[in-house]
Amino acid sequence: MRDMVEKRIENLGNSVLDLLNGLGDFTNFAIRTMFWTFRPPYRFKLLFEQIYFIGNKSVFIIFLTSSFTGAVFAYQIYVGMKVINADSFIGPLVTIALAKELAPVPSGLVVAGRCGAGMAAQIGTMKVTEQIDALEVMGINSYQYLAVPRILGATLSLPLLSAIFLMIGYGGSWVIGTQVLQIDDITFTSKVSDFMELGMVAEGIIKATVFGYLIGVIGTYQGFRVTGGAEGVGKGTNMAVVWGMITVLVVDFFLTSFLTKIL
Amino acid sequence: MSEFSIEFKDLSKLYGQATILNNLNFGIHKNKITTILGFSGAGKTTLMKHILGLTMPTSGDVIVLGTAINKLDELALREFRRNFGMVFQYAALFDFLTSFENVAFPLREFTKMNEEQIKDKVLNLLDSVGISLEAAYRLPSELSGGMRKRVGLARGLALDPHIMLYDEPTSGLDPITTHMVYDLMRDTHYNNVHHGFTSVIISHDIHATLKYSDYIVFMEKGQVVEHLDVESFKKSANPVIRRFLEL
Known part of the structure; x- marks a missing residue:
């Protein structure tokens, strides 16, 4: 019995140590990539390629997600608001929710799934096929060449994707609100401009920027720590998606608590 | 001037308790x-990583x-690595670039040459390593193993290195290739x-080594057993080397 308890405590201790080691390693990676972001050479071509991959190539899926999110949310709110005869408030409610939460968080989840996985798979494959060693032997810093453009690309693209999400989501809610639920168009739009504040949009944009940075760091970090062959690449890709999504949700909570106080 | 391009002085490497x-x-x-x-x-690969400053x-x-490359700071070390060319075991060509782009890569990164x-x-x-113009515009995945090695060699030579390193350059190739x-x-x-050019090959292939090398360093368990010119190596009475030669 005592042996079993000791074993469990030992296992728990080892898990905590592994977690702390992983956190330390991740923090070290984040600091190093930050350092190399500000050192020449600046590879703008690689950055634009990443913005194209992360931003432009995600627009269609963002369009689909946002239009349905706005439409469905308008429907759901209508059911509740109708009971208290406040259905004319659907417009501002949906728009505020989109600006503060529903645009940055789903955009972050989409990018974590689509691009975080892509980053880890690309870098992981390069690692196991010695392409990263080849870069290093040439004297090129692999963090600067591979991680920095991806992290910056995600950091710059996600706020733009979030803004697109907000606009398309608003469009979706407008279509449902005015065309299906028969709310007056003027009422719908004027209430939105009455209740919306710049700080609400800023909150969403700040969140999206932070999510973009974290998704970029997590995706590239998981790629760099890939070991073994194809199995290792698969595992790294999976970890990038899982940790990317968890991070978006957890960090969203803390950012909301913080930003609500200051904005 | 030293007669050596590379010298190891009292070099030891431990990973944990393992030497x-x-x-x-x-x-x-x-x-x-x-x-x-x-x-x-x-310890051959570890030794090569020390030459490149990838391991300290x-x-x-x-x-x-x-x-003394182990005393250089990170930026100086990266600069210094331009003295090396390297051919990897499986060529390690960038899979998103064509053969042409792979060889052009170091030139675009480190020289001011125009297009x-x-x-x-x-x-x-590419011509000097026997790669045709048509193959120059193919991706690495569209090349045979031997062609990839040749493109890897052309890439390694792009910056006119002083030391060329080959890590198991013929792994996975048929005897003719x-x-x-x-x-x-x-x-x-x-x-x-x-213009001063030293070649260092890491290999298991005893027959090719005896045919193509000037000197052979034989390592076992992290130590140098023999370091001889090829003719002396063939006559070595060391039992480990005799065993290797008889394979």
Whole structure:
């Protein structure tokens, strides 16, 4: 019995140590990539390629997600608001929710799934096929060449994707609100401009920027720590998606608590 | 001037309790082809990583072209690595670039050559290793193993290195292609030796080593068992080497 308890405590201790080691390693990676972001050479071509991959190539899926999110949310709110005869408030409610939460968080989840996985798979494959060693032997810093453009690309693209999400989501809610639920168009739009504040949009944009940075760091970090062959690449890709999504949700909570106080 | 391009002085490397390299003291001759031979786990790859400054010694020094590279800071070390060319075991070509772009890559990163000059140099290099113009615009996934090695060699030569390193360059190749690659390595060496060119090969292939090398370093368990010219190596009475020669 005592042996079993000791074993469990030992296992728990080892898990905590592994977690702390992983956190330390991740923090070290984040600091190093930050350092190399500000050192020449600046590879703008690689950055634009990443913005194209992360931003432009995600627009269609963002369009689909946002239009349905706005439409469905308008429907759901209508059911509740109708009971208290406040259905004319659907417009501002949906728009505020989109600006503060529903645009940055789903955009972050989409990018974590689509691009975080892509980053880890690309870098992981390069690692196991010695392409990263080849870069290093040439004297090129692999963090600067591979991680920095991806992290910056995600950091710059996600706020733009979030803004697109907000606009398309608003469009979706407008279509449902005015065309299906028969709310007056003027009422719908004027209430939105009455209740919306710049700080609400800023909150969403700040969140999206932070999510973009974290998704970029997590995706590239998981790629760099890939070991073994194809199995290792698969595992790294999976970890990038899982940790990317968890991070978006957890960090969203803390950012909301913080930003609500200051904005 | 030292007769060596690379010198190891009291070099030891430990990973935890395990000794991977044990107090190595020897030099690799300038302008010669030296092969580092040994069984798996002898420490050959770790030694190569020390030459490149990818791994730092636990104690001792690695002197390359007169510079103790283990004492350089990170930026100076990256700059210094431009003295090296390297051909990897499986070529390690960038899979998102064509053969042409792979060879042009270091030129675009490190020289101020214009696109016309880069094109001329890349096509010359690819031609010198027997890659046709048509193959120059193919992706690595569309090339055979031997062709990939040749493109890897052309990429390694792009910046006119002083030291060329080959890590198991004929792994996975058939015997005919193996000898073609070795012929190419030897030709490359003697075509460049006039401006100072040292070739270091890591290999298991005893027959090719005896045919193409000037010097052989035989390693076992992190130590150098013998470091001899090829003719002396063939006559070595060391039982480990006799066993290896009889394989």
